Amino acid sequence: MKWIINEYPIKELATGEVLNLKTYTVHGSPGPHIHIQASVHGAELQGNAVILHLMDLLNSQKMKGSITFIPLANPYATNNKIGTYTYGRFNPVTGHNWNRNYVDIIKESNFNIDEFAKENKDYSWGEIRSKFKAKLEIVFEKYVEDLIQSKKLAENNKLNLLLQQLASKADGILDLHTGPVATRYLYSAEYQEQVAYYLKFRHVVVIPNEFGGAMDEACFMPWIHLRDALKKYKKNISIDIESFTLEFGSEETFCMQNASKDVESILNYMKYKGLLEGTPDQIDSHACRLKNFRTIYSPKGGLVDYHFEPGQRYLKGDTLASFYNLKSIDPKDPIVSCRSKVMAEEDGIVINRCPSSSVHQGMELFQVMTKLEEHGAIK
Numbered sequence: 001m002k003w004i005i006n007e008y009p010i011k012e013l014a015t016g017e018v019l020n021l022k023t024y025t026v027h028g029s030p031g032p033h034i035h036i037q038a039s040v041h042g043a044e045l046q047g048n049a050v051i052l053h054l055m056d057l058l059n060s061q062k063m064k065g066s067i068t069f070i071p072l073a074n075p076y077a078t079n080n081k082i083g084t085y086t087y088g089r090f091n092p093v094t095g096h097n098w099n100r101n102y103v104d105i106i107k108e109s110n111f112n113i114d115e116f117a118k119e120n121k122d123y124s125w126g127e128i129r130s131k132f133k134a135k136l137e138i139v140f141e142k143y144v145e146d147l148i149q150s151k152k153l154a155e156n157n158k159l160n161l162l163l164q165q166l167a168s169k170a171d172g173i174l175d176l177h178t179g180p181v182a183t184r185y186l187y188s189a190e191y192q193e194q195v196a197y198y199l200k201f202r203h204v205v206v207i208p209n210e211f212g213g214a215m216d217e218a219c220f221m222p223w224i225h226l227r228d229a230l231k232k233y234k235k236n237i238s239i240d241i242e243s244f245t246l247e248f249g250s251e252e253t254f255c256m257q258n259a260s261k262d263v264e265s266i267l268n269y270m271k272y273k274g275l276l277e278g279t280p281d282q283i284d285s286h287a288c289r290l291k292n293f294r295t296i297y298s299p300k301g302g303l304v305d306y307h308f309e310p311g312q313r314y315l316k317g318d319t320l321a322s323f324y325n326l327k328s329i330d331p332k333d334p335i336v337s338c339r340s341k342v343m344a345e346e347d348g349i350v351i352n353r354c355p356s357s358s359v360h361q362g363m364e365l366f367q368v369m370t371k372l373e374e375h376g377a378i379k
């Protein structure tokens, strides 16, 4: 196996140091290309442990195709420490969520996709796919160059556009994240839902084939636009390029032992994509549509005792958490007098919860999957 290491400067700091992005690409025999990045949110570390295991395993495997690994994909966010805590989700300069700064490049660049579809509709899908990838490369280069020339390459552009451009060559894009305190779960777009189950996550949130600023969406949108444009010329294709967000547990944790199990998810997907030999399998999963992936906002302020941990199922009427308001203690009955409960309004599964037990009214308390759809493993 041949490894190629590249380094890209992404930010010059006020003190003159330059932060770099380092990519590690492994090449086997000809085949599909996969892009794997971790830690765009700086506190979300587990994906790096998964990458290490995967890199290690691939040295003793026969592999088709190639994989680009980008561990610590956002060094600025990873280095943003406050006390023992990593302030990694939002750009501290602009306040923006680091995973909402990507662009729908076809729309933003005014690339004429109708014309491309018209010119190429008679080619095979394989030919159209490689022509479109080559076109995307040019579109990104021109888009970034125009931003530089017009002095509009702002704080949020450079890193996100570089990641997007690198991923535009891929047939599979895996963006490794974590929740706050979370179980393992996966975001998949509707068009690729059946492929999603090869990633073997117990919990799958199915999102629309639409753009909302995240990496997974930014990477699949060009292909959605292309599919729709080709349809106008009576060429129906089913997109064989996937882009997922994988949530590997909780932020601020890095566990090599858990990663040795986490990595099975990606190995199985590699079998599905034909990079590794073997038949991919699936597990029983719970899925829910994005509209049923609910955030429960804290109805009050206080100290919180959480009664359900991420991954646990609950029923309507269960007490999800108890609140203690220490300004309403009756000293004669201190515990009961200041306690109130947050009850479940419908059945569901806790996917993640607020890491803190001290919350203000209106903060995100839980994210839960409701109206569950069961996906059975292939027998």
Ligand SMILES: [Zn+2]
Pocket: 041, 044, 099, 177, 178
């Ligand atoms: Zn994240």
